[in-house]
Amino acid sequence: MTYCAIDFGTSNSAVAISTAAGMKLVPLEGAHLTMPTAVFYCTDRDDLPPGAEPAPAQTEPPLPRVFGRAAVQAYMDGYGGRLMRSMKSILGSPLVEQTTEVGEGYGVPYLDIITTYLRHVREHAQVASGQALTQVVLGRPVYFVDEDPERDAQAEASLRAAAQAVGFESIHFQFEPIAAAFDYEQQVQQEQRVLVADIGGGTSDFSVVRVGPERMKRLDRRDDILSHHGIHIAGTDFDRHVSLNSVMPVLGYGAFGPSVGGAEPRPVPSRVYFDLSTWHLINTVYQPARVAELKSMAGFYGNPVHHTRLMRVIHDRLGHNLISRAEQAKIDVATTGLATLDLGLVERGLNASLKHDEAAKALEADLHRIVDSARETVQRAGLKPQDIDALYFTGGSTGLGLLTDQLEAAFPEAKAVRGDRLASVATGLGLHAQRLFQG
Numbered sequence: 001m002t003y004c005a006i007d008f009g010t011s012n013s014a015v016a017i018s019t020a021a022g023m024k025l026v027p028l029e030g031a032h033l034t035m036p037t038a039v040f041y042c043t044d045r046d047d048l049p050p051g052a053e054p055a056p057a058q059t060e061p062p063l064p065r066v067f068g069r070a071a072v073q074a075y076m077d078g079y080g081g082r083l084m085r086s087m088k089s090i091l092g093s094p095l096v097e098q099t100t101e102v103g104e105g106y107g108v109p110y111l112d113i114i115t116t117y118l119r120h121v122r123e124h125a126q127v128a129s130g131q132a133l134t135q136v137v138l139g140r141p142v143y144f145v146d147e148d149p150e151r152d153a154q155a156e157a158s159l160r161a162a163a164q165a166v167g168f169e170s171i172h173f174q175f176e177p178i179a180a181a182f183d184y185e186q187q188v189q190q191e192q193r194v195l196v197a198d199i200g201g202g203t204s205d206f207s208v209v210r211v212g213p214e215r216m217k218r219l220d221r222r223d224d225i226l227s228h229h230g231i232h233i234a235g236t237d238f239d240r241h242v243s244l245n246s247v248m249p250v251l252g253y254g255a256f257g258p259s260v261g262g263a264e265p266r267p268v269p270s271r272v273y274f275d276l277s278t279w280h281l282i283n284t285v286y287q288p289a290r291v292a293e294l295k296s297m298a299g300f301y302g303n304p305v306h307h308t309r310l311m312r313v314i315h316d317r318l319g320h321n322l323i324s325r326a327e328q329a330k331i332d333v334a335t336t337g338l339a340t341l342d343l344g345l346v347e348r349g350l351n352a353s354l355k356h357d358e359a360a361k362a363l364e365a366d367l368h369r370i371v372d373s374a375r376e377t378v379q380r381a382g383l384k385p386q387d388i389d390a391l392y393f394t395g396g397s398t399g400l401g402l403l404t405d406q407l408e409a410a411f412p413e414a415k416a417v418r419g420d421r422l423a424s425v426a427t428g429l430g431l432h433a434q435r436l437f438q439g
Contacts, residue, residue, distance in 0.1 A: 003135035003431035003437040008118065008159070010088040011201030011235060013037050015121050015170045016430030017129045023430030025423055026128045028121065029068045034422040039117050040071035043103030044080030049073070056119070061106030064291040067120050073389060075320055078248060082321050086236055086279035087114050089202050092145040092155030102285055111158055135170040136163060137191070137433040139425055141203040142175055142230030144248055172436060175217070175228055176200075177351050178221075179428030180394040181209035183419060185216045186431075192389040193226070195406055195414065198425060200395035201279075204370045205230035206377035208388070218260050218434045224380035231373040233366050234396040235327075236279050238250075241362040243277035243326035246341060246352045251276075251313060252306030258299075268300055272310070277326070282319035293317075318345055329354045334401050360402055371406050378411075388414040394424035 001018035014034045016023045017084030028035035044054050051070035054205070055062045062272060063081075066074050075083040082102040090096050090110045099107040156173060163171050177198035189210030198205045207228040215224055244253060250429040253273040256265035272294060275281040283362050286291065291314055301307040314321060322343070329339035333354050343350040378385060391407065391414040397405055399422055408416050 001129075001438065002131060002133055003137075003170075003433050004122075004129070004133045005137040005139075005426065005433040006118070006120075006121060006125075007139045007179075007423075007426035007429055008088060008114075009037055009139075009200050009396075010036060010086050010203070011423075013117075013121060014239075014423055015125045016426050016433070017125050017133070018430075018434060022117050023427070023434050024136060025426055025430070026125050028124050029070070032069070034426075035068035035211055036072055036085070037117060038068055038071040038083065039066070039082050039087075039113055039120075040066040040074045040081050041102040041108075042066065042074070042079065042081045046078065049077065049079040049081075053120075053276075059116075061102060061104070061108055061357040063102065063104065063106060065116065067117065072320075072324070076324070082283065084113050084283070085320065086201060087117065089236065089280040090114075091158050092148075092151045095160050095280070100114075101287070104346045111162060114159070115162040115165045122166050122168070123405055132167070134168060134169045135172075135433075135437050137172045137174055137436060138427050139176040139179055139300035139429050140173045141232075142177065142207070142228050143203065143232060146230075146232045147176050149201070153239045156308065170437075174429055174432050175205070175207065176429075177205040177207035177228060177230075177394075178209060178225060179421060179426075179432060180392060180424045181207060181211055182216070182428035182431045183394075183424045184428075185211040188212060188390075191215065193381075193383065193387060194390040195374065195388045195396065195411065196392045197374060197398065198395045199234050199370070199393075199397040199403065201235040201397070202294055202374060203230050203232050204234050204397075208377055208381040208383065226383070228376050229373055229377040230382060231369060233369055234395070235400075237366055238363055238397065238400065239279070239323055239327045240274070240277040241366065242330045242354060243323050244273060245355045245362040246329060247322050247326050247343065248273040248277060250306075250343060250346070250350060250352055251310045252301055252303070255306055256302050258302045262420075264408045265302055266300075267307070268423075269297065275314065277323060278318045279323060282323065285314060285319060286317055309350075312346055316345075318333065321345060330359065333359045334399070340378075363402060367403055367406055368391075370403065371410050373423075374407055375410060385411045386413045390415045392417045392419055394419040394421060396418060396421050 177196040332339035
């Protein structure tokens with residue numbers, strides 16, 4: 001078969017291909033069926049990290065690159081290069097038309113970075129399939145961009161263009177939470193109305209779908225999709241809040257400058273801290289003009305240590321490392337109630353902490369909006385909370401108990417079911433691709 005299905009996620013991606021036994025997920029990195037959505041461009045050709053691959057012929061920039069876990073590890077190990085993560089977040093934003101520097105004077109359009117990653121995924125799928133794959137079902141969030149249909153359409157068009165650039169000729173899209181419903185449907189014994197909560201790195205998407213053993217035999221499922229809705233808030237936003245709460249204050253976020261002429265001290269400018277806490281904006285802080293601007297702002301700081309630490313983070317390009325620690329703290333505090341962040345890479349002996357109640361307060365507004373979005377999805381289906389038979393969780397961020405507890409409380413009569421957080425969508429997309437292309 002010449003078709004596949006790709007779940008191109010903000011944080012992780014997966015691909016399913018057709019086999020004699022049905023649709024199967026393809027190992028993308030060793031034995032792993034999912035792979036972080038990350039590319040590392042290697043600028044030191046004499047010291048390449050493990051897993052480095054040469055750039056394909058006639059591909060710009062002609063720099064070796066590493067993907068997935070190996071890309072993140074190469075960055076963490078200090079190899080020369082540029083890490084790009086959460087590329088999906090640029091779809092529908094002005095960044096999609098801009099170019100970023102990846103080293104050695106090479107600039108690459110942001111959309112080309114997405115193309116590079118999709119090409120790598122397709123090549124792995126083709127090796128596993130043993131043939132060229134020209135047809136694809138791509139997952140997409142309910143909304144790439146909230147409350148802006150024009151930008152949302154542009155985001156889908158950009159992703160389509162990237163898929164065409166890597167060799168796909170027939171390209172179809174399916175909403176990610178609906179794909180997750182198809183995966184859940186495989187285990188139901190009777191007809192149900194399920195609210196799918198697909199909460200990943202970039203979006204929180206919800207769908208109310210009618211599922212059942214008889215309905216799964218139908219190709220046209222439009223009348224089974226009772227409603228879908230979503231909001232552009234998810235895991236990377238949680239990471240940003242944790243970073244701003246626990247990491248950035250030691251660099252000066254929330255601090256004040258000196259008193260000038262007896263006037264009240266003014267807050268330290270905060271934009272750099274938000275950018276350092278937002279995965280897809282971190283690299284913008286390293287642009288030479290921005291570095292020069294930040295260096296000149298030493299006088300804005302009442303505590304010179306804060307500015308010294310900030311400039312060390314920028315000069316050593318520690319942004320991704322720090323937000324990775326914030327991400328891990330988010331995970332740790334959800335399981336143990338307390339997380340300690342080792343910031344010794346910034347300054348020997350420097351630490352920060354995050355308590356459960358601090359995390360809850362930092363994430364409160366976002367969690368409230370996500371739960372409201374779920375409620376609205378059910379309302380749009382013309383249903384009440386008690387009409388939902390099952391609440392199906394998928395997506396990496398559904399591992400956060402603070403979130404799932406609130407969603408379960410909003411639908412107390414629904415059976416809570418946890419799917420494969422990283423693979424349910426890809427599996428469902430694969431089922432849809434099989435029905436669509438195989439007939």
